[in-house]
Amino acid sequence: MTFQAPEASKRQKSRAAYAAFTQGIERLCHTDPGARAALRAGLRRDLDHPRTRPMHRLLTPRLPEGCDDKTAQAHYTVAALIAAQPRHAFSPGQADDDEDTADEHGAARKQVPQQEGEPDEDAVPPGPAPYGSSFGATLGQAVIAKGTPMRKSAAENRINLLTRQSLRGIHLHLPAAVNQVRTTGAAIDWGQLLADLVDWPHQSGRISRRWLQDFYRITAGTDQD
Structure with missing residues (x-):
């Protein structure tokens, strides 16, 4: 029997839900250009802005x-x-491929007989799932990216700006930061970014610290331009 702290279980379920939401949006944008245009119009808009009205039909069932x-x-x-x-x-197709791979691994595990004397893994309480890649880590990866990296000074200015923002400010400033990162090819963990935005109203200090620590951990060996 597996025992798990209620708070850890809640965090895991939330992270899974955030990942499912962002993967669903990516699939929708790929298959429906009209939906993609409607969602894109919501950049820097609040919920009651006229430009966000088409988004309600697409997002309300997913909230x-x-x-x-x-x-x-x-x-x-x-x-x-x-x-x-x-x-x-x-x-x-990426999400479907990942699900198929996970199913295959699960089936293979069931087929392997447990050796006598080996501990039953199901009886070991798992720890909470690790956090995903923060946006601070993404900015760090943009600095060390091959090809066209982001200047460290520009990335540092950007993360210092983001981590000082109020809730309204972080929503307004993220699009420009995402555009900068995108030119370098650095991957963005959309599910983790969503989790951080959801928690920003009451945990902005902790989230900001993690973004800064992740950024400086990744860029520690790079030269300041």
């Missing part, structure tokens, strides 16, 4: 049940950021 406006705004912002990517950025 957590009973979520408040701040949580909804986080989902709308991330959906708009995903939709603003170039069309070639979407790979709808």
Whole structure:
């Protein structure tokens, strides 16, 4: 029997839901150009802006049940950021491939007999799933990217700006930061970004610290330009 702390279980479920939301938006944007245009129009818009009205039809069924406006705004912002990517950025088959691979691994594990004396892994309480890649880590990866990296000074200015923002400010400043990162080819963990935006109203200090620590950990060996 597996025992798990309620808070850890809640975090894991939330992360899975955020990942499912962002993967669903990526698939939608790939298959429906009209939906992609409607979502892209929501950049830097609040929930009641006229330009966000077409988004309600697309996103309302995907929102957590009973979520408040701040949580909804986080989902709308991330959906708009995903939709603003170039069309070639979407790979709808990736999620299905990952699910198939996971199923295969699970089936293979069931077929392997447990050796006598080996501990039953199901009886070991797992720790909470690790956090995904923060946006600070993404900016760090943009600095060390091959080809056309982001200047370290520019990335440092950007992350210092982002981590000083209020809730409204972070939603307004993220699009420009995402555009800068996108030119370097650094990957963005949309699910983790969504989680951080949802938590920003009451955990902005912790999230900002993690973004800064991840950024400086990755760029520690690079020269300041």
